[in-house]
Amino acid sequence: MEITILDYLVFFIFVGGVALFGCSFYFRSRKGAAAFTAAEGSLPTWVVGMSIFATFVSSISFLGLPGDAYKGNWNPFVFSLSIPIATWLAAKVFIPLYRGINSVSAYHYLEMRFGYWARCYVAVCYLLTQLARVGSILLLLALPLNTMFGWDIQTIIICTGIATLIYTLLGGIAAVVWTDAIQGIILIVGAVACAAILTFTMPEGPGQLFAIASEHGKFSLGSFGASLTEPTFWVVLIYGLFVNMQNYGIDQNYVQRYMTTRSTAEAVKSTLFGGLLYIPVSLVFVYIGTALFSYYTARPELLPAGTPSDQVFPWFIVHGLPTGLTGLVIASLFSAGMSTIATSINSSATIVLTDFAKRLSKKELSEKKSMRVLYATSFVVGALGIIMGLMMMRIDGVLDAWWKLASIFSGGMLGLFLLGVVCKTVRRAHAVVAVILGLLTIAWMSLSPLINEGSPFYRFHSPLHTYLTIVFGTTVIFLTGFLLTKLTNRKAENA
Template identity: 60%
Template sequence: MDKLDVAIFIAYLLGIVVFGSSFYRKNKSAEAFTLGNQRIPTWVISLSIFATFVSSISYLALPGQAYLTNWNAFAFSLSIPFASYMAVRFFVPLYRSVNSPSAYTYLENRFGPWAKIYVSVMYLLTQLMRAGTILFLLALLMNTLLDWDIATIIIITGFSVMLYSLLGGIQAVVWTDAIQAIILIVGALLCMGTIVFKMPEGVGQIFDIAAASHKFSLGSFSTELTSSTFWVVLIYGIFINLQNYGIDQNYIQRYMTSESEKEAKKSAWVGGLLYVPVSAVFLFIGTALFAFYKANAGLLPEGTQADKVFPWFIAHQLPVGFTGFLIASVFAAGMSTISTSINSSATVILTDFFKISAENPESGKKSMRILYTASFLFSAFSIGVAIAMINVQSALDAWWKLASIFSGGMLGLFLLGYLSRKINSSAAIIGVVAGVLVIGWMSLSPIWFPQWGLEAYASPFHSYLSIVFGTVAIFIVGFLLGHLLHRTFGRKQAE
């Protein structure tokens, strides 16, 4: 990278930290830290929801997947309008009526404290590993481009995000999210335009080469459940996005920061739907890169992995200045996700694990101390997770399998409580246990069972379907058991 590119990247990093930290003056209470006093503009919240969708993983992974295969991943994007509708129709009114900064207060009201604690802990574990993974990937990118020390990059990036998230609270998070969303969109469009401009025979050549290799295909429309067909990815997208919109603190907290239910609904619509065309841009970049390196043989080292093609293009084909801006846009995607995790996790810790009386004159100061401490500790642990991944990279895939077990029960429990009022706590617990066992079998049996000589008992289904089958198992077991218990005990009470 040229010195100008490095200077642009460093200026971006410093600018975001200074801008986010400037909200400290408006961040003197727990309500301001967690909800921004519900005075944040709708367009800012919309861009923040969008930025939460886009992480540095998707910024690099979507072009890599389109380069390697096709547009099968776009089926995931097509599920978002349905999830957005469900959010506007059901989720936003529900959480606005509960009127709590935590998404999991509803589950406590429905099933008791165990439900809130279970889901909160699973959420915190998932967010901790997500933030650590993104920190590691950002550092790996900069190590590849500049040969900087990975651990040093992780520490600097992690504490930079922690600083403005801790000082500025949710206002710093959503405002920096909005800026970062604009940067990443502009960066993606600039990169797409550069590829088109550099094609020897113009944009038509991209479509000719890509079409000849079926690069615009959405995947097989077969009904089989063992591979990532269009239908498997679409169904997976519906369930994972229902989980995002319906039970994920990152999203629910943004519903609560809006000044009214009407504005919250508008943010949910715009923030979700914006991801659809932007994801198409990312996928087109991957397809265009395939055509570009086909038309310019020799520019890409032989054997380059698909997920490294886009970083290679950024480092070697963009004009001076553009490279620094594109690296900043990749960091923008990652930093917005990490800052969201920090603030939302601190909010969950305060709301779900501490009971602070509002009548106590010291309650405000105590709440802020908890939020600051939780933000710092979450950031420190996520940095530790990222550093641990340097030497244990093979554990990354296995962790995401475990993460699906942790988070997979959340949506099923929520739907069980929301859709049936006759389900009691005992039935819900048994349903969650059944669902987590199903998810664990689907996620881990293909890895572990062959080592034990039990290949015949391993899950034949695609791993994307683990959350689908797990959620359905929780709902069916809990629903049937709940109605059976209700009928049995209800009859005895009547007698």
Template identity: 60%
Template structure:
């Protein structure tokens, strides 16, 4: 990059870091650190929800996915409205009524402490993978710009975000998210316009070439579960997005942090729906890049044409093709957006450790000083673990594909426990336990079959995206049926006694 781009890049990051750190004075209590003392404006919460969802995973991996294949990933976005409707109608009022910084307090009241521990553990594993994936994607972007070691970038970035998260708390997270969301959308729009009018044949060339190559395809509509067909991705999206907007600590903290239930509902609705057109924009950029580099507009290094390098194409375009000044701003915004998303995971995970473990089992009468000290230690520990995971993901084929597969496995069907508790009256502790055990068996069976490549088994013919679907379904159905049987048995015993 030019010196101007470098100055803009570091100036922007320093400014965002200072802005986020300025909230340190407002984080003197654990309540302020985790929920902002329930005083954050609704529009900020909404933009924060959007920015948390989009992150660097979407900004880099979605264009890479569209460049490498087609728009199959957009089917995931099409499932979002179904999840948001359920979240706004049922989950947001539920959490506002409980008024706990942890999303998992309810499960202990409903089924016992084991349910709270199980689901919170699944959540923490998922967030660790998320942190690692985003650190890796950020390193790709910076490596494309400066040529620095990807491993070194992951380590330095991780440590920087840890410090930023400790100083800023949830208020710094949501306010910086709001800023990043606006800048990311503006940057994506600029890139789209630049590519369209820089093609030798103009916008018409893009649509002609992309259509002939079937780049706008949403995937096959076959009813098999072997490949990432339209229906596999759509069903997967419904379950993952129900989990995101319904039980994910990242979102639940924002619902609780809003000033009122009305603002919380509006934030969930607008923050989620905004992702749909923006994800379409990112995929369009990927398709446009495919046409751009397969025309006479510009050349692309041969190694970036490989599937394993697809996530690096957009950063390469930003550095090589965009005007001076814009390059630095876009790279900085991608980097800072990733920082905000990581800080969200760090803050929410530390909150879970505090409320679901430390204050519940180790220090029930902890002082504010002790709680704040624990939050700092938890944030550092989670961040360091995330750095280690990021280093281990350096050779994945597609970051988006890896994230979807890993989140499907580590989520552990946790959605099933919530659905059993909230939407049925028959759910009992015994039924929930047996349901979870059956879900774990299903998830382990599917995962291990893929891991050891047991092609001769029937399970091997099921796409890995379906892991969360089948695991959640097993938990809900088994838990519900066992609870009904127990209830029926207890009723018969009561009649016999009478």
């Protein structure tokens, strides 16, 4: 079965409709900076919750989780099991904290604790990471669409970037959150439909799917051993805990949504709903990967030999789904990418306004000037993201290195935040030392895989799995600052 005119119509109607719907929020967002960045705290709880969910799910999740499960087992799902802890911490600590200081910036708190250097450092790292993220998502979204539609990759990157930028630029955070909610619903419908079709189209019925998967150990959550060099159950669980604490604790994409609801209680409900919703949906994604393995094991003639694991799901979407549903699922895949890009553009513009323009201005910015900054920054971030995606097609090595460097620097964000929350008497000098040691740890672990075995420096490489980079980096920052504070306080008491 091939893509039909009906599939194209479904795809274009959905994508065009979402973009136009986002643009319709223009008159609400132009009221001022508060409306553009936080929707004046007026958005419904369920909409914000769906937006948090859609922010979590990118096109990487949509294709990556089924691809990983097809190739391996359900080990990637362990990452989702840490979300309840992270959302509980968000409800008890993070959301009351941000709502209490009443700042739409996730990094205002760091200035309160350590001075402007901390706020500036983390904000710059965030912006660099978002630029790399937008470029990566645009490219990773273009590749499967190129496979499915046969469209030119450059054209997909440019058109996707422009369409998303337009409604993000015009509609502000209200457009981003509402379109996220719609895209999240379509994404869930598409994923569930794929899972159901795979289950009930097995030659010998659903039982055959589970029999084949069980025979090949596809439902395993990974090894429960104590190794730190492999992605065991415990390594992935701890990795997920730290990443999700960073997401819900200090990521502007999430913190900004905490400020769009009417009250702290509604922000908590939204976060719990959006975060916990990802658990069953990610389970559907890994199930799809397992179902694809069983489906094509039972019917190997339907899959071209040598198809890479991350291309099996796109192949099934085009050749295995009924007419019309193919267009819907491609639209849901597309929506996952658009949601992530829109969020990055709006949150980056918010950070530039709050953490740089307003903070460094000698005079208070008028609403008119604030809106100019937001519009200009949104446009620049969107344009640079498109350029980044196009560059990634040609010079992977350079941009991969930049992405790695951005990850290294942003890796210190969570540790610094936790240090500020837990250690009330920590000094700025101690925080600086802690961040430096933490970044050295993160750089050592991140760059170790690049060292060849024949290199004289190979003996210094990290034997730990790369998932543990954020774990050890965060721990080093927190423990260094904590211990320096305790030692200083003890000396002061003995003096």
